[in-house]
Amino acid sequence: MTDLLHLENKSVSWHSYLTGVLYYFKEICPENLSGFDCIFVSEIPIGSGVSSSAALECGFAKGLKELFNLKISDEEITLICQKAEHNFVGTKCGIMDQYAVINGKANHFLLLDCQTIKSSLIQANLDGYQLILLNTNVSHNLSxxxxxxxxxxxxxxxxxxxxxxxxxxxxxxxxxxxxxxxxxxxxxxxxxxxxxxxxxx
Structure with missing residues (x-):
């Protein structure tokens, strides 16, 4: 259980990603958040290099936006999730993972310029090819x-x-x-x- 009135990060754990997102949401729209229950179900392997942390942050942030009908842009959500990872988890990551989670589209490649934070979608023609994702059971933690x-x-x-x-x-x-x-x-x-x-x- 997390107290919305006293958001702090005593030790880094998986819920630190969520605490950070909540913290920065409260900075932007402090009057709009209230208590809620949240359950996660995922098949994404944790710490396997497939952006599971960005998926957790951004999915949670989009859920908050919908639940509380918040007027917040996808760009703001992307930056909030990056800040949460920087300051609540300790990983000084770039913007790529969060941006891809928010702006990616099925059957498309995403070309991102991290200097301008501008992107374009490119149709992926993979006829005759298959992408295979293997779980090697090797885990890593960027922080x-x-x-x-x-x-x-x-x-x-x-x-x-x-x-x-x-x-x-x-x-x-x-x-x-x-x-x-x-x-x-x-x-x-x-x-x-x-x-x-x-x-x-």
């Missing part, structure tokens, strides 16, 4: 993995480059030539992260 460390390494690399090149807002904007010139000024992992981001464009 306790190297994920946050790698995020910080990317941030640190950009901050150092920005001293001389403030025009680059995102690491993926920095040309490879500039990154290579910083090889001796960046820590080994910072350099590797920066070069990897560029090559993935």
């Amino acid at each position: 306790t993995s190297e994920y946050n460390k790698r995020t910080q390494e990317c941030k640190s690399a950009l901050e150092k480059i920005n001293i001389a090149y403030p025009e680059y807002k995102f690491l993926c904007d920095v040309p490879a030539e500039v990154i290579k010139n910083y090889k001796n000024q960046l820590l080994v992992n910072e350099y590797k992260r920066a070069l990897y981001v560029f090559r993935r464009k």
